[in-house]
Amino acid sequence: MDTLVLKRVLRGLWVVLAAAVILLAVYVLLPLLYPLLLAWLLAYLIHPLVLILKGMKLPGWLAVVLSLLFYIGGTGLVLTALITRLVKELIVLLQTFDLHTDQWRELLLRVSRNASIQNIINQINQFYHDNPGYHATIDSNISRTTETVGHAMTQLITGFFNMILGLISSLPSLGTILIVIVLAAFFLSTGWERHNAKLISLLPAPLLRPVSEIWKDLRKALFGYLRAQLVLISVTAVIVIIGLLLLGVDSAFAIGLTIGIVDLVPYLGVGIVILPWALYSYMTGNLALAAGLLVLYGIILITRQVLEPKVLASSIGLDPLAMLIGMFAGLQLFGMLGLLLGPVLLVILDAFGRAGVFRALRSYILSGRLH
Incomplete structure (x- = not known):
């Protein structure tokens, strides 16, 4: 192997080993030092x-x-x-x-009596009759599900x-x-x-300036991100609570807080709750509530589009897709707490990147010098 390549490989292994030791130390010491x-x-x-x-x-x-x-x-x-x-x-x-409960049962019965639903049920029954071999397999899959x-x-x-x-x-x-x-x-x-x-x-003298720059950028990114999300969640919750109170909905405070927290989910946000609720209200004949919920949803979307760029201007914003991936990864690794930790870790990594940490490590691996 070429000497230059060998040195780069050894420096890369050294960087990986140092990162692994730091992560292990954090994992071991964090439960002891978090207070x-x-x-x-x-x-x-x-x-x-x-x-x-x-x-x-x-x-x-x-x-x-x-x-x-x-x-x-x-x-x-x-x-x-x-x-x-x-x-x-x-x-x-x-x-x-x-x-x-009774209203929901009546709704399900009314839907099941619909001509289109009955036609689908008849077609399924006919499929069962024509293909008896599939009956046991389908029943087994339904039972397992x-x-x-x-x-x-x-x-x-x-x-x-x-x-x-x-x-x-x-x-x-x-x-x-x-x-x-x-x-x-x-x-x-x-x-x-x-x-x-x-x-x-x-800290050693050569590390003072890089660490200071990392901390400055990280503080701006992390605290700015958390502050921005808190502001956006609060605005959404307040709008929802006021809207539900105007619509005469009971437990407006609890529902508003829940929807405000759900608004953390990128792309979907409040639509996860409000759109199915509006559809259910329409199907049960409560047209006024359905229309009011749709109007409320539109107001929230417009408010978010106007406020989000301004609120996030003081922080390092994340791409919505990256945030969604970070939340999913955090959920898989840390449970419900990971919904918050995932984006926070992404912000930290982004701050390290902006501070030039990864660029310096790459320079060290390639040339043996930190730039």
Whole structure:
């Protein structure tokens, strides 16, 4: 093998090995260090308010305490109010589903009595009669599909209740972790400049500038992306809640929040919920609600088209197809949490690319020098 090629292969293997070691270290250490990372994030978020309070001649420790109380207390109050309202409306929504059971049964019966449906059923029966050999195979496939769907639904319901029970049983440990995070955030905030200087001093001098550029670009990309998505979800949820209230729909708050979260899914978004709902309303004779839902869907689409470019202007936007792939990959790897982690990881990789990390690694493999 040519010496130049051999050196490139060895450098490439070294890069792959280093990346594998870093990923393994993250995998092993993250369960142990995530409270410290969350504490650093909390200290980073409250730092602007701490500086404002220090500017008012307050002692550093008091500025940090007041900032923590403001952020944690405000978040707790908002979440408590939201969860309380959401639980109440979910109870009403479940009762509404029970009341509509008879209506759904009548709808299915009416559809099954339709002449076109009856014609299809007669053709299937005639096919069975003319091809008796296929009867057992088709019945077996239908039975297998029904069992698969039933098993999936059972697992989904069981998993949901297990998650609730797990969350309840983990409340004591969550309380302990929260205390650790708050205390760590307090100590980090009171010595913010000192701790950051110590962290920077651990980095070799040649890495200071690249790491600084990566962090600057990553901060803009990641926080900008999360902020943009939060704004877009909030706008969608508010529009849906107002629209449903005007249409006289019960549990508008719970449905609006759900549709706002569903709006994270690229391409499909709110249409997953609103379009089938409008079709069902039309089939049940509620033409006013069907028309209102379609108008609401149009308003959301127009609002998204107007706001999305402006909101995403301050962040690194992802291609919708790339986001969809990232969400699917995240769902397969990490479960429901992966719907958020997938796009976030894509944003991080994109930020590394914009900061020139991959270009520098390629240059190192090819020439042995970082550019």
